[in-house]
Amino acid sequence: MVVEAGEAAEFATMTPHAFVAEGGPAEVIMIFDREGHTVHRHDGEN
16 A cells, blocks of 8 residues: 555554555654554664
């Protein structure tokens, strides 16, 4: 799924997923409900 500037995506947090910035840095705002309250980071800063 590619999300452009100004767009949004919604999915179940139990669905396997990853976030990648294509072509350069990106800002991401994430909003979680009670079921998706845990964030797993894989950038070496866990």
